[in-house]
Amino acid sequence: xxxxxxxxxxxxxxxxCSDAAHQKRVDDWRARRARRPYNxxxxxxxxxxxxxxxxxxxxVCPGDxxxxxxxxxxxxxxxxxxxxxxxxxxxxxRVVCRSANSRRGNGRRRRGSA
Ligand SMILES: [Zn+2]
Ligand SMILES: [Zn+2]
Numbered sequence: 001x002x003x004x005x006x007x008x009x010x011x012x013x014x015x016x017c018s019d020a021a022h023q024k025r026v027d028d029w030r031a032r033r034a035r036r037p038y039n040x041x042x043x044x045x046x047x048x049x050x051x052x053x054x055x056x057x058x059x060v061c062p063g064d065x066x067x068x069x070x071x072x073x074x075x076x077x078x079x080x081x082x083x084x085x086x087x088x089x090x091x092x093x094r095v096v097c098r099s100a101n102s103r104r105g106n107g108r109r110r111r112g113s114a
Contacts, residue, residue, distance in 0.1 A: 042089035046077035053095040061097035072097035 009017030011025055053075065063069035076098045081087030 042083065045090050049077040049093070050075050050095055061100065062094070064096055064100050066103065067100060070097070074098045076101050 008015050009019070009022050009026070010029075011017070011022040012019065017023075059071055059073050059075065061070055061072040061075060074097055075095050077093055078096050078101045079087050079089075079091060079093040081091060083089050
């Protein structure tokens with residue numbers, strides 16, 4: 001018996017798709033995702049940075065130019081030079097809350113010119 005609810009085929013959106021070509025495409029997607037190199041050193045490194053920060057300071061976001069320090073259970077490591085801009089994935093950075101990190105995005109852009 002099925003352990004999962006029926007899932008729509010992501011290719012044709014039909015609930016019960018028996019098109020082998022579609023199945024193959026889905027398998028390819030899965031394989032590609034599993035192969036993504038992102039997982040390893042960078043993710044571990046970031047997790048370690050957050051862990052070290054929490055050990056020392058607790059679950060606290062130090063704040064940034066947009067918001068003051070506050071307690072946060074959702075901390076992440078923010079690279080000084082974003083990896084997407086060619087920064088070292090294991091390079092320096094700091095711990096901030098995830099919302100501050102995503103608010104800033106990867107572009108290091110500053111809103112307004114204060
Ligand atoms: Zn399909
Ligand atoms: Zn914050």
